[in-house]
Amino acid sequence: MTLRPMLFACALAVLAPPAAAAAPYRSMQQILDASPASDWREPAPENVLYLELDAGRVVIELAPGFAPQHVANIRTLARAGFWDGTSIYRVQDNFVAQFGDADAEDAAKAKDLGAAERKLPAEFERGIQGLAFDVLPDADGWAPQVGFADGFAAGRDAAAGKAWMAHCYGVVGAGRNLDADSSIGAELYVVIGQSPRQLDRNITQVGRVIQGIELLSALRRGPEPMGFYADPAQRTPIRAVRLASEVPPQERTRLQLLRTDTQTFRDMVEARRNRRDDFYKRPAGHIDLCNVPLPVRVAGS
Amino acid sequence: MTLRPMLFACALAVLAPPAAAAAPYRSMQQILDASPASDWREPAPENVLYLELDAGRVVIELAPGFAPQHVANIRTLARAGFWDGTSIYRVQDNFVAQFGDADAEDAAKAKDLGAAERKLPAEFERGIQGLAFDVLPDADGWAPQVGFADGFAAGRDAAAGKAWMAHCYGVVGAGRNLDADSSIGAELYVVIGQSPRQLDRNITQVGRVIQGIELLSALRRGPEPMGFYADPAQRTPIRAVRLASEVPPQERTRLQLLRTDTQTFRDMVEARRNRRDDFYKRPAGHIDLCNVPLPVRVAGS
Incomplete structure (x- = not known):
């Protein structure tokens, strides 16, 4: 059988329609890859x-x-x-x-809290x-x-x-x-x-x-x-x-975290709220607070 | 130190005020324990x-x-x-x-799907x-x-x-x-x-x-x-x-599941939406769909 044992296909950029005003879809990873260093904090x-x-x-x-x-x-x-x-x-x-x-x-076995x-x-x-x-x-x-x-x-x-x-x-x-x-x-x-x-x-x-x-x-x-x-x-x-x-x-x-006051973060949230890659047939149009990724990367990567 | 290493205290029924109209709080477990057998399905x-x-x-x-x-x-x-x-x-x-x-x-290694x-x-x-x-x-x-x-x-x-x-x-x-x-x-x-x-x-x-x-x-x-x-x-x-x-x-x-069209289920959801045991200081007044327990018990228990 040819069913690939995966749930998610890799997020592929959708080709922009010839004269479309809408920007082509970018996956979360593509958005992060394009972020300036100043979007990240250590x-x-x-x-x-x-x-x-x-x-x-x-x-x-x-x-x-x-x-x-x-x-x-x-x-x-x-x-x-x-x-x-x-x-x-x-x-x-x-x-x-x-x-x-x-x-x-x-009380007889508890560790001493010292100066705490x-x-x-x-x-x-x-x-x-x-x-x-x-x-x-x-x-x-x-x-x-x-x-x-x-x-x-x-x-x-x-x-x-x-x-x-x-x-x-x-x-x-x-x-x-x-x-x-x-x-x-x-x-x-x-x-x-x-x-x-x-x-x-x-x-x-x-x-x-x-x-x-x-x-x-x-x-x-x-x-x-x-x-x-x-x-x-x-x-x-x-x-x-x-x-x-x-x-x-x-x-x-040494880790870096994406700042949440950046356009990169807002773009990433929107890319997750409305997934328009080839896998999703019906973008949710919504995201819950605890479903929002808070990206972390190794410093220097 | 006396801090008990637990997050949740056991849910204790709050004493009803002397002339209160409100029913005393019952924990989820108390509600389930009081359920009739007909509330459960196998x-x-x-x-x-x-x-x-x-x-x-x-x-x-x-x-x-x-x-x-x-x-x-x-x-x-x-x-x-x-x-x-x-x-x-x-x-x-x-x-x-x-x-x-x-x-x-x-294709060379995939298992045969037989009659499927x-x-x-x-x-x-x-x-x-x-x-x-x-x-x-x-x-x-x-x-x-x-x-x-x-x-x-x-x-x-x-x-x-x-x-x-x-x-x-x-x-x-x-x-x-x-x-x-x-x-x-x-x-x-x-x-x-x-x-x-x-x-x-x-x-x-x-x-x-x-x-x-x-x-x-x-x-x-x-x-x-x-x-x-x-x-x-x-x-x-x-x-x-x-x-x-x-x-x-x-x-x-052999397991039994609580029917969701029962008063027991509605009472249980409300007990989770507004926890009024001694642990919770601010009942949420809300519950998300995926936070609602769907109780399962062993048949005959």
Whole structure:
């Protein structure tokens, strides 16, 4: 049989009609390839966290603009090596992978938090003042307005004067107990499934994975309720969690992210909203916030 | 430290205010536990497909109401053992796991399709006549109307007289090439990430995984572009794909699914749309189609 075992054909540029006004369709990759260097930014090393596993490195960009106190605490914990030797102790299918100190509940066994804060206020949302917000015009059921701020998918309520990070795939949040202010950034989770947007404005989000998510999303799911592993041997060991700024420059993973205030980004979103390659027979005419790619590339590539 | 390493507290019923008219909040589990047996259905064995892996069984409910010709072909292929000894040859992070004949492109090596059809029409959508549709009132950017039909998340356009399955987590679709009518159901994919709703009405969907999705979603991602494995040794072997109706009754996995035309289902959706347990500080007031759970339980439980 000749059916090619692929879902997606490579995006091919559609030939422009002879006298058409419409620009020829360009795929996301073509749009990115044509972007000027100034469309890309490299995160400051103090805003980049490396989660070092036996299988490799997961790179997280922190969000101090949304959760300044949690991010400050995470920096303190990373500098002290708090997570070194801890584990990924929960992986729940279509939801989250969570890591930190599996014994945090047991006062006799919990790791010392050192100089880190033991109590922080909830940072579920922030004021909209001073926050550049690149609006995504597409309808969203979860928020009055959605878009991108500081490189993160976000919601905004202008009437309330608030903005917040959206729980999209790869987002990193601070696990908490019942009280809103019960997170300190020591126990972190990463979204590995359908975006659980119901958590927006209910949990402090601290960043997102920008490389290596597949080292978390492909982990064996925990057999206990909510994806926990009762057997410590089944947990995934964490070698270390370090700030990029604490790592020698030659050992850093240098990544660049597409700025969301660029024409390149707007063109890319439109190319995804209305796919006009040979594969798609009916362009959607819409894109959801969490379906918008946030492109990452290796610096120098 | 006392921070419990969990994201979600158990959903606790909120005490009703002394003279309140509002009913006390019930969690999804409490609502399901109180459901009458008549709220549940057991799929007909000829509509259930078992994907047998070394790690266990993945159970798929087929959707003959949406893709009758593809489902008929899948039944033919399963009865002939077409997939036995094939593999999962593609796993792309945040997108799909795909299985079938990895050599389908190579005429010299492709497996014989036997009595199966080599050509089928696209079944991207169907007429709305005769299709019971339980509307989800929440806004959706991808479709004029969304809801549930035959137990599947679906979109509907009353003006166009069409309905279609929605690409939610766990949905099974028929991989195709560029031509709309290039799928026959031999190469199948399962959604394992953020719902790629842009594929709605662009691919024939044939069912959804109702048990065992974690055997697919936790597979190592393929190293090649689009998640393919060039090295056959890295692919996940498929022992067999069988219709439940072809399996001795005592070897069947008997599952029940909650009917979507029940008060139990409506109550459950509302309990997820507005979570009023002790964990949530701000109920969303909204739920997206692909965030609605479609409960499955073991028959007799």
